[in-house]
Ligand SMILES: Nc1ncnc2c1ncn2[C@@H]1O[C@H](COP(=O)(O)OP(=O)(O)OP(=O)(O)O)[C@@H](O)[C@H]1O
């Protein structure tokens with residue numbers, strides 16, 4: 001049987017038929033403001049709070065205090081306590097860029113991971129990570145090496161990706177093929193605000209619900225309404241008529 005890592009977001013774990021495949025790497029894709037960072041914070045926070053699993057948060061966008069503020073403002077009150085006692089380890093951009101060249105920083109980080117006892121990892125964001133590589137080949141080679149080491153270190157990883165869910169208008173990046181899963185967060189404007197949706201487009205080795213489900217962001221984080229499938233990307237094919 002395939003072992004799973006629960007996100008702790010009930011509706012999302014339902015759509016995933018239990019959770020994310022353990023030791024896999026999943027992209028969390030979506031446009032700015034779609035909720036990628038919140039999902040990732042919640043994944044790491046729930047790991048500690050609900051499942052006694054330690055987490056690592058690599059952030060190229062925000063520093064440690066920004067992350068703390070983001071976590072506390074969404075209601076993850078014990079975030080800093082977990083950081084202080086080592087259950088959550090934050091590597092922000094200052095730490096990640098402390099060596100002269102980026103891959104040296106990463107190699108140091110990977111060594112630390114290999115003998116660590118962490119279960120979950122977040123990389124926010126892949127776009128920033130990729131900026132440090134000069135060409136596609138180098139990027140691809142390093143990304144493969146990186147995901148392999150994460151997996152071998154017993155980590156189940158989420159990587160955020162600034163990619164909208166509209167195909168074929170958006171070019172499908174290489175990273176989509178290198179990773180095991182792809183979760184899209186989608187937001188559409190309404191008269192009063194936004195409607196938010198989640199779509200699990202791919203999860204290797206796992207039977208998933210591929211419909212698109214409504215979700216909300218509020219105090220306490222993301223909530224997915226698993227019983228209210230909004231629509232299906234496959235509806236035309238599946239339609240009996
Ligand atoms: N307490 C809250 N209640 C309701 N919505 C909130 C709350 N806190 C944040 N949000 C919403 O969450 C969104 C931000 O989500 P998040 O920072 O995770 O986006 P993102 O996908 O990481 O964006 P970016 O690509 O810019 O990093 C905001 O647009 C805001 O509308």
Ligand SMILES: [Mg+2]
Nearest residue numbers: 036037038061
């Ligand atoms: Mg973000």
